[in-house]
Amino acid sequence: MQTDTLSGAFAAPPVDAAHAFRAVMRVMARPGTIEAVTGATPPAPLSVAAGTVLLTLCDPETPVYLAGDADCAAVRDWITFHTGAPLVGRSEAMFAIGRWEALLPRDDYARGTPEYPDRSATLIVEMERLEASGARLIGPGIADEAALSLPEVAAFQANARAFPLGLDFLFTCGDRLAALPRSTRVEAV
Amino acid sequence: MSDYNFAYLDEQTKRMIRRAILKALAIPGYQVPFASREMPMPYGWGTGGVQVSAACLTPGDTFKVIDQGADDTTNAISIRKFFEKTAGIATTEETAQASLIQTRHRIPEAALSEDQILVYQVPIPEPLRFLEPSEVETRKMHSLEEYGLMHVKLYEDISQHGAIATAYAYPVKVEGRYVMDPSPIPKFDNPKLSMAAIQLFGAGREQRIYALPPHTRVVSLDFEDHPFEPSKADHDCDLCGASDSYLDEVIVDDAGGRMFVCSDTDYCRSRRAANHVGAQGAPYEDARA
Numbered sequence: 391m392q393t394d395t396l397s398g399a400f401a402a403p404p405v406d407a408a409h410a411f412r413a414v415m416r417v418m419a420r421p422g423t424i425e426a427v428t429g430a431t432p433p434a435p436l437s438v439a440a441g442t443v444l445l446t447l448c449d450p451e452t453p454v455y456l457a458g459d460a461d462c463a464a465v466r467d468w469i470t471f472h473t474g475a476p477l478v479g480r481s482e483a484m485f486a487i488g489r490w491e492a493l494l495p496r497d498d499y500a501r502g503t504p505e506y507p508d509r510s511a512t513l514i515v516e517m518e519r520l521e522a523s524g525a526r527l528i529g530p531g532i533a534d535e536a537a538l539s540l541p542e543v544a545a546f547q548a549n550a551r552a553f554p555l556g557l558d559f560l561f562t563c564g565d566r567l568a569a570l571p572r573s574t575r576v577e578a579v
Numbered sequence: 580m581s582d583y584n585f586a587y588l589d590e591q592t593k594r595m596i597r598r599a600i601l602k603a604l605a606i607p608g609y610q611v612p613f614a615s616r617e618m619p620m621p622y623g624w625g626t627g628g629v630q631v632s633a634a635c636l637t638p639g640d641t642f643k644v645i646d647q648g649a650d651d652t653t654n655a656i657s658i659r660k661f662f663e664k665t666a667g668i669a670t671t672e673e674t675a676q677a678s679l680i681q682t683r684h685r686i687p688e689a690a691l692s693e694d695q696i697l698v699y700q701v702p703i704p705e706p707l708r709f710l711e712p713s714e715v716e717t718r719k720m721h722s723l724e725e726y727g728l729m730h731v732k733l734y735e736d737i738s739q740h741g742a743i744a745t746a747y748a749y750p751v752k753v754e755g756r757y758v759m760d761p762s763p764i765p766k767f768d769n770p771k772l773s774m775a776a777i778q779l780f781g782a783g784r785e786q787r788i789y790a791l792p793p794h795t796r797v798v799s800l801d802f803e804d805h806p807f808e809p810s811k812a813d814h815d816c817d818l819c820g821a822s823d824s825y826l827d828e829v830i831v832d833d834a835g836g837r838m839f840v841c842s843d844t845d846y847c848r849s850r851r852a853a854n855h856v857g858a859q860g861a862p863y864e865d866a867r868a
Contacts, residue, residue: 404585404593408637411597415635418604419777419792447601449594484598504722508602508611530607530754531792533775554756558605571605573754573792 398431422536433464439562455483458492490541520563596634603790608753626783628700643677648842688846691776701782706760772797819850820857
């Protein structure tokens with residue numbers, strides 16, 4: 391185990407986690423808005439925002455799936471040491487993290503049951519760029535309409551059609567964070 | 580320096596509550612189960628709201644608590660002092676100054692902004708509970724969108740009383756999908772449920788969290804020939820003269836004397852400070868000066 395496995399966590403966990411959660415809650419409540427989060431310095435290839443979200447929400451009760459290049463020894467050791475989250479396959483994961491192409495196909499993840507639609511996975515999608523432009527978003531949390539640079543449109547439209555079942559998405563890029571809950575309807579522009 | 584972890588709860592409990600809040604925001608109106616903890620206050624005193632507030636507070640927040648609109652009741656004061664002690668945060672009685680407001684059974688009269696969060700204390704989160712006691716059955720009814728029973732209940736009101744007699748905890752439909760109990764707020768407050776602030780609902784004893792993101796479409800259930808009507812006492816506030824606020828009726832003597840006053844104490848105080856005087860009001864003096 392290397393020293394950088396042991397470093398990179400919150401300096402003041404209760405306060406840093408509280409600030410980070412406020413940002414996560416605000417983006418989830420207002421799809422399309424982008425906020426900055428800091429506090430964690432995870433090993434590459436994880437972004438600061440993705441590492442901060444993991445430290446804020448994950449613990450031994452939340453199975454995590456690492457997709458593509460996120461599934462490397464440095465990341466596995468870091469998550470295990472700092473959160474204790476079990477690393478699992480797609481179908482058992484409450485959180486999944488990686489690039490969009492590596493996370494696909496969407497159908498492999500838990501999307502909840504009709505009685506308990508909350509028992510669904512949250513996907514943390516690492517992005518090359520994250521901007522408030524692109525696909526048009528309509529739904530709860532959006533006054534008129536919003537825009538977000540989604541990796542594609544069809545998958546999110548299909549996800550919204552299954553409401554109240556479905557996946558929820560967090561998008562991370564550097565220290566920036568945005569979200570797309572299943573309640574948001576997506577249109578290509 | 581406090582001997583408590585920031586905002587009382589341990590970090591693992593806060594993560595569990597935070598995950599429930601995020602799912603609640605993603606599925607507006609749906610009740611997310613959570614592992615409610617024992618709090619240092621009895622069930623029924625706002626343990627659900629307190630846990631949600633504890634999971635949301637940051638050190639920079641200004642916290643306000645109201646109980647039926649009032650900042651100065653036992654429940655509101657004790658919860659405010661609880662977080663002053665365990666989180667070291669600033670508190671206020673002024674609605675506009677607060678970043679996080681915990682409420683029991685009222686929505687403040689002043690419109691809330693994008694930057695504010697409203698946390699409700701909820702006694703019975705399940706709107707169908709008094710019609711169907713089984714949780715298994717009510718879960719199934721929500722999953723099948725089977726809400727006919729709720730309309731039958733409202734119809735029985737009309738057949739017995741000539742109008743929908745439900746005056747508080749008036750059921751609403753969220754984004755055309757889930758029927759939700761807005762907690763026992765007067766139906767006067769129902770039109771305010773579509774607002775710019777984030778609304779979170781916590782039920783401690785019943786172990787449920789649900790939420791309304793900003794600008795969510797919230798419709799009070801009604802019938803075409805009996806449309807929903809928000810109602811209040813047909814009176815103006817006797818202290819500040821407001822005609823647009825929800826009123827409490829207060830008995831003032833043994834001879835049947837009564838007066839109507841704003842239930843939102845901060846709204847009434849700010850109006851009186853701006854020299855509005857009601858029928859029985861005296862010119863305002865700032866008691867805090």
